[in-house]
Amino acid sequence: MAEHNDKGKEAEMLAKDWLVANGFEFVAANYRYKHAEIDLIMEKGGILVFVEVKFRSGTGYGYAEEFVDYRKRQLIIRAADHYIYEKDWKKDIRFDIVGVYRNKSGGIAFKHFEDAFY
Template sequence: MAEHNDQGSKAEQMAKDWLVANGYQFITANYRYKHAEIDLIMEKGGILIFVEVKYRSGTGYGYAEEFVDYRKRQLIIRAADNYIYEEDWKKDIRFDIVGVYQSKSGGIAFKHFEDAFY
């Protein structure tokens, strides 16, 4: 596995643990539908939350949320629609972005964008 893929997997695990510690219930990870993938599916307060996780080792190339472009959002929405259909989900949904930032000293910080798009 390429190093950036390994870092992405670690970031997803850290984001999952961080969200669970903040009251979210983990449903599934890496849900795939055709060419789309949803990093994390969580639930909190009766809302199903589709989470895109972005890892950055710095902000020199931009912030995590800037890398979820229109095409990526459309793929996530398409996969979410399929998941909702498969599970017959009838309650509210939300799309979040969690940025996982690693400082030069190795420290980790999270930036959570609730209801980031639709």
């Protein structure tokens, strides 16, 4: 697996653990539908949360939320629609972005954007 894929999987695991520590319940990871993938599916307060995780080792090239463009959002929404139909989910949903940032000394920070798009 390429190094950027390894970092992405590590970031997803870190984000999942961080969200669980902040009151979210883990539902699924890496849900795929056709060409789309949802990194994490979590639940909190009766709301199903579809989470896109972005890793950055600094902000020189931009912030995590800037890398979820229109096309990526549409793919996530399409996969979420399929998941909702498949599970017969009848409650509220939202789409979040979690940025995972590693500084030069190896420290990890998180930036959570709730209800980031739809």
